[in-house]
Amino acid sequence: MKQKLERIISRLYVDGVYKGNSARTITIYGEEHKLDAIAKEVGIELPDAKKGKKVVNTIEDIQEQEHADMEQPHSDGDS
Numbered sequence: 001m002k003q004k005l006e007r008i009i010s011r012l013y014v015d016g017v018y019k020g021n022s023a024r025t026i027t028i029y030g031e032e033h034k035l036d037a038i039a040k041e042v043g044i045e046l047p048d049a050k051k052g053k054k055v056v057n058t059i060e061d062i063q064e065q066e067h068a069d070m071e072q073p074h075s076d077g078d079s
Contacts, residue, residue, distance in 0.1 A: 002042045004028060009035075009044065016047040 012020040024035040
């Protein structure tokens, strides 16, 4: 079972990127399985399991962070 799953996984991943169906299911011996669950069950670590989600800041988020203190009143300083 593990060897068959390894062959299937090698076809589903290209350069560590999943290219299979969006539901991430596979059919083995006529039974449908969730890819992540079956791989974990037989002890296979999937290539994309190691990667964390990348945080993407939008332009609005960056501008908000840069100007976060502009509305703060200044208690000290020249007037």
